[in-house]
Amino acid sequence: MAPWQTGPVRGMIAPVAERVDHDCEGEMDDICRGQHVNGTCGGCEMRQLRLCASVDAETRRKIHQVSQRMVFAKGRHIVDQGEPLDRVYFIRDGMIVLSKILEDGARCVTGFLGPGDIISGIKHREGAYCTGTALTDVATCSFRREEFMQLLQENSQFGVIMLMFATDEIEAQHDHNVILTRKHVSERLAAFLLFLVNRWVGPGGVGRTAAALPMSRADIGDYLGVTIESVSRGLTKFREDGFISMPSRDRVVIENLPALYELSGLEEVPVSRGELGL
Amino acid sequence: MAPWQTGPVRGMIAPVAERVDHDCEGEMDDICRGQHVNGTCGGCEMRQLRLCASVDAETRRKIHQVSQRMVFAKGRHIVDQGEPLDRVYFIRDGMIVLSKILEDGARCVTGFLGPGDIISGIKHREGAYCTGTALTDVATCSFRREEFMQLLQENSQFGVIMLMFATDEIEAQHDHNVILTRKHVSERLAAFLLFLVNRWVGPGGVGRTAAALPMSRADIGDYLGVTIESVSRGLTKFREDGFISMPSRDRVVIENLPALYELSGLEEVPVSRGELGL
DNA sequence: CGTGATTTTGACGACACTCAAATAAAGTGG
DNA sequence: CCACTTTATTTGAGTGTCGTCAAAATCACG
Incomplete structure (x- = not known):
């Protein structure tokens, strides 16, 4: 076992999970609860x-x-993690961290999800292999597994779209593998910040220069495969070098985009793409 | 840029890729070329x-x-990598390494494929993001993109199956992330050897205790995110400790399975599952 | 059997982890 | 609302794993 795997689980441990099924109000909510308005999605942002x-x-x-x-x-x-999952969630708003606890107590963050991303329970009857924690308030459209599978069966187009999502996610994971295998701490951090500002921008949107950091240093560290101390030191260094500024602890502004690209080894603004959580 | 990214590309550089379209002989080959025998797959191992x-x-x-x-x-x-791909390959026999060359010349191996795995060109019209090299002679059943998409359109069941493949691959990638972020060299090597003996066993088959190592040390290192020297040292150590023996340089026999499981942190024989290469 | 590529082995050093303590922020009760 | 507690983050010093560099050994191939 790697030495840094010992010790207590880091990061926020949320209270016992309890699904909050809000009543929906207004047209948009009606639509997303399953009501049909004018045969279209109306104003639903999804x-x-x-x-x-x-x-x-x-x-x-x-x-x-x-x-x-x-x-x-x-x-x-x-x-x-370990609990059966029989729903598919399409994230409308908010951010989620996917994490996994290993046998020895170590924690591994496999990804962050945002608007448009998916948490799929279509093959986790016997228990999900990771935990999805809301980093902010999260709004979703969700389906029961059987009904979602029904949709897939009846609409071949639908399955193809989901397959495209999944394929995108596989490619994204491969990109992340590159980060994990071939980059130093500062390079990983740079790539992570660029990931934050480039993903979840609307269609046709360009990369932003600011982003929220709703996740803890532990989440970031467990995602990038480095310690929280290294994350902290890295961010401090970026601030000292003028690459970024941080109005608050959970907010980052990119001050020198080219420098971060240079560091990360990424060559251009990555295309925003779907992510399938499970 | 990480220091170890410099230098020439490691690993076998195959001659210019050229697809070899063999004539098929015998029933099995006829079947897999698209001939129809008795309305079934006949003896095709796929x-x-x-x-x-x-x-x-x-x-x-x-x-x-x-x-x-x-x-x-x-x-x-x-x-x-970079070349358009308009085919989908189902691997019938042999082994393939998927690798990616980064801008700075570093190489990253994203996975190894074997019988039953898939290389999918369904969304790489503008260029594949990685290279697939045959580590052994490889036999495939393949489809042109349009015809494969046609199959997906006409058979919703088919898309669902592909989606399941892809979902499996995403989960497998997450497992690999764990290896890359939370394990030391020896632990990664142990996990890799267990991966080799447990994957690509027939349905219902149990894990083997021996496996071929058709890939180079560079392939292994680039897959696990360590140097070839570390791979070599690790294997030597395993041999000294009696965990494995190596009849030849490209063949490994597990002599102490529990020890490798203990080291890797894996708790049980991983279920063999599909892998979608692209 | 000779040449080149791959693998192995060794010595050394650096990056990042560990441990520890200080600081800052967030939550809690009076 | 403020003192107090708890948690999260930052900073510092020391250390070990693993990468770098270099050379020897082994293997593959003609």
Whole structure:
């Protein structure tokens, strides 16, 4: 066992997971609870995002019939490692950290999810292999597994879209492997910051120069495979070098974008793409 | 840039990729070239594997109509990084290494593929993001992109199966992330050896205690994120400790399975599962 | 059997982890 | 609202794993 795996689990441990099923109010919420308005998604922001934008109106109607809005307060678990998961969640708003506890107590963050990303329980009847924790309040459209599978069965187009999502995620994971195997701490941190400002921008949007950091240093460290101390030192160094500034501890502003690109080894703004959490 | 990224590209550089389209002989080959025999897969070994085993006879027939057998000699490239890829390959036999060259010349191995695994060109019209090199002679059943997409469109079941493959691969990648972020060299090596003996065993098969090592030390190192020297030292140590023996340089026999499991941190024999290369 | 590529072995050094303490922020009760 | 406690982050000093460099040994191939 690696020495740094010992010790207590780091990072925020949320209270016992409890799904909060809010009542929806207003047209948008009605739509996303499964109500059908004018045969379209109406004002639902998800329509502008990944899934709904890609299917025809008829399919969208079917989706709405079986979809259900679910929200999770910050700190709650959407998925629990080891617990059966029989829902598929499309994240509408907020941010989620996916983590995994190893046998020896070490923690590993496998990714961060945001608007448009998916947590899929389609093959975790016997227990999810990781935990999904809400880093902020999170709004989702969700489906029961059977109903979602029904949609997949009835709409081949739908399965293809999901396959594309998954393929994107595989490629993203390969990119992350590159970070983990071939980069030093500062390089990983630079790549992470660029990831934050480039992902989850709307369609056609360009990379931003500021981003929220709702996750803890432990989350970042466990994601990049470095210690919290290294994360802290790295961010401090970036601040000293004028690469970034931090108005608050959970907010970062990129001051020298080219320098971060140079450091990270990334050559251009990565295309924003879907992520399939599970 | 990390210091160890400099220098020439390591590992075998195959001659210019050239697809070898062998003539097929015998029933099995006829089947896998797209011929239809008795409405089933006949003796094709792929049927025992991942895709063909999961679909009905009718779908299987359609598959065969558009499938084509392709073989690649050891050292040839099935995919080339940056080159458009318009085929989907189902690997019937042999082993493939997927690698990626970074801007600074560093090399990263994202995975190894074997029988039942898939190299998918369904979304790489503009260029594959990694290279697939045959480590041994490789036999495949392949499809042109359009025809494969047609299959997906016409058979919702088919897309779901592919989605399951992809989901498995995502989970496998997350497991690999754990290796890369939380394990020391010896632990990574142990996990790699266990991976080799447990994957690509037939359905219902148990883990073996011996495996071929058709890949170079550089391939292993680039996969595990360590140097070739560390790989070599690690294997030597394992031999000295009696954990393994190596009849030849490209062959390994596990002599102390529990010790390797203990080292790797893996708790049980991982379930063999599909891998989607691209 | 000779040449080149791959692997192995050795010595040394650096990056990042460990341990520890200080500081800052967040949460809690009076 | 403020003192107090708890948690998270930052900073510092020391150390070990693993990477770098270099050379020897082994293997592959003609």
